[in-house]
Amino acid sequence: MQRGQISIDLTLTILVAMLFLQGMAILMTDIAESQQNISIRSQGRAILNEVARLYTLNEELSDLEIGYTVPKIRGIGERRPFDCEINYADPQLTLDIDLDGDGAYGVTPEELAVAVTRDTTPLSGAFPINCGATVTIG
């Protein structure tokens, strides 16, 4: 073995290992972010489906009064739920989320990526509705 051979091997190995770990870290971050977005959007869609259903029933069945607590959205591994807000502009319900906790909904690219919409028939009611709030529909 020539002098310095081990050093070069070791340096190369460490360099390759570092690059590999860096790549893995980026990949894992992407996967975690993607899973987080899927989870949040899925919860958001479920909320909009339920809100659309209840408001539609209230719209068509006039003698109905429904009390409903809008669920909060929880992220994977997050201790606190995200604040979110439901808005309605004919013919669409929109659910915006405050991911960064700055009190503003659906502003950053990350927040826009997880916002969900749902088309409905014309609805009436007081919007916006905050997640976690209990509303009386009717």
Add this chain to the structure above:
Amino acid sequence: MLNQKGQIFSLDFILSLAIIILAIGMMLQFMELQEYNQREAEIQNELYSIGETASLLLVSNPAFTCQMTNTIETVDLMPVMGCILIGAPPSHEITRDGLGIPSDYSCEIYAEGITRYDGGAPSGDISSNIITECTDDFGTANPDNYYSSEREVVFVAATSSENIHKSELYHECVKGEPPLSCGLESGTIEIRVWKT
């Protein structure tokens, strides 16, 4: 092999790298599959929610179900759930809004009269007599995903009146007293909803 320069590093490294890349590839494929399944579930849940609501409103929305009145037909007593008007006037049309079906969904209604209470022949397919905006052609659309729900209902011909008289219902339909002119017919109504 151990005494050859670089042999251990290269072979071991390449082999382990190949296995790791394979594992990462499988993990990514699994993640992609999970994401696809999640999106499919979202579409399916929305369709189910809209279909279920439409099916419920079809038999309960007072805008197009029968009204029970007193004998002299001056007082509406209550809407009758599960009672569908056939040949109804335009004011009682089964609208898409009345069923809660958004504009990006299509719908079709199929109705069939099975038993007439006055002993007459059942009317069979009466879909064309149901006045509705839900007239999309399911056969032509042939959607992969659709919601379908069939309910047992009572049909009332709305040619003379769009209401059920309380006394007629009791005496002629329930007790079968003469003159047996119970205008009710039992049957089924099916609604199909799919994403346009």
